[in-house]
Amino acid sequence: MKPTKNKVFCVSCKRSKMLFESQAKADNFILYNKEEIKEENGRAPVRSYYCRLCGGWHVTSSQSEVTKARCERHDKQMVAEVDRFAKIHEDVDSVINELYDRWEEAKAAIQQGRLRAAELSMKKCLDILNSLRISTKYQHLNWDKWAIHISDLQKKIARYREFIGQPKKEREALLAKEDKTKAEEEICMAYLAYQTLFKIETLLEEVEKDIERGDKDAVKEKLIECRTLVLYDIHCPYKNSLKRDYRNKIKEKCNRAQVSLCEEAKPRYLIEGKYMKYKDAMYYLIKKFEALQAVYDSGDYYEGLWQLSIIGKGLKELPDNSETEVLRQQYEHWCELFGEQEKDSSV
Numbered sequence: 001m002k003p004t005k006n007k008v009f010c011v012s013c014k015r016s017k018m019l020f021e022s023q024a025k026a027d028n029f030i031l032y033n034k035e036e037i038k039e040e041n042g043r044a045p046v047r048s049y050y051c052r053l054c055g056g057w058h059v060t061s062s063q064s065e066v067t068k069a070r071c072e073r074h075d076k077q078m079v080a081e082v083d084r085f086a087k088i089h090e091d092v093d094s095v096i097n098e099l100y101d102r103w104e105e106a107k108a109a110i111q112q113g114r115l116r117a118a119e120l121s122m123k124k125c126l127d128i129l130n131s132l133r134i135s136t137k138y139q140h141l142n143w144d145k146w147a148i149h150i151s152d153l154q155k156k157i158a159r160y161r162e163f164i165g166q167p168k169k170e171r172e173a174l175l176a177k178e179d180k181t182k183a184e185e186e187i188c189m190a191y192l193a194y195q196t197l198f199k200i201e202t203l204l205e206e207v208e209k210d211i212e213r214g215d216k217d218a219v220k221e222k223l224i225e226c227r228t229l230v231l232y233d234i235h236c237p238y239k240n241s242l243k244r245d246y247r248n249k250i251k252e253k254c255n256r257a258q259v260s261l262c263e264e265a266k267p268r269y270l271i272e273g274k275y276m277k278y279k280d281a282m283y284y285l286i287k288k289f290e291a292l293q294a295v296y297d298s299g300d301y302y303e304g305l306w307q308l309s310i311i312g313k314g315l316k317e318l319p320d321n322s323e324t325e326v327l328r329q330q331y332e333h334w335c336e337l338f339g340e341q342e343k344d345s346s347v
């Protein structure tokens with residue numbers, strides 16, 4: 001007997017076909033029914049195959065491997081297209097929002113002189129537009145308007161590239177020009193904005209190296225400079241979001257380096273041609289004092305006076321506090337001792 005109940009319309013074959021939930025069931029059907037079907041139709045099913053679009057098994061009288069491979073390829077493409085279509089169709093609003101966000105991002109990046117960022121955002125825009133165009137016939141999107149938008153931005157980027165490629169003299173002439181056109185004004189704004197952003201980015205990169213080296217004072221010095229640039233020197237469109245991003249970056253680096261920008265960076269002391277932090281400078285001078293005893297014992301008062309002159313210069317640089325006071329007393333004591341040694345030798 002020939003079952004007729006399990007028939008479905010197959011999108012891949014574009015006609016109704018029998019669908020089996022497993023290969024075994026499809027194969028059993030062939031085994032028990034092929035004679036009867038051949039008598040009726042002149043052709044019998046010879047093999048079973050999995051249909052991606054129906055999610056089950058069909059039987060077919062075609063034995064050709066070429067046809068089989070072609071059908072499978074075709075089905076695979078159809079499934080992928082259906083998936084993409086479904087995804088965009090399900091959530092077309094969020095895809096359109098994404099398009100507008102990337103678009104705003106590209107415009108802002110151009111006005112800030114960040115050309116690479118602008119080009120990346122534009123590429124994302126184009127990808128989204130293309131997938132919208134392929135997967136849906138989305139009615140509310142004005143394709144012509146978008147084409148004009150995109151070519152406008154591309155022209156702006158090209159003009160800007162031309163400007164930064166010019167010799168310095170010509171660039172400065174345009175910057176100083178009194179009555180700039182709107183396009184020229186835009187280019188100059190973007191250029192100045194980019195220079196500030198470049199300075200900030202460079203400082204932040206250097207800070208990264210200082211953090212690795214553990215040089216907290218250098219980190220602090222550069223982050224304070226960065227903070228000043230962020231506060232007073234960013235004048236491009238969308239500056240508030242830029243400022244917020246940079247402030248967060250500065251905060252993050254402060255946390256990682258465990259420095260606080262509330263207090264000013266500690267000064268450094270130059271002793272014998274070496275810049276040192278306060279503690280290191282103190283330690284350096286103490287070591288010098290310790291070495292004086294051996295010099296004194298050797299009777300080499302020239303060397304002693306030379307060492308004392310270095311110590312004296314260093315002490316003048318250090319701040320007035322009780323620690324420095326102790327070292328100053330030591331200094332005077334040694335000055336007297338070497339002074340006497342000098343007198344003794346000249347007698």
Ligand SMILES: [Zn+2]
Pocket residue numbers: 009010011012013017051052053054055058
């Ligand atoms: Zn099918």
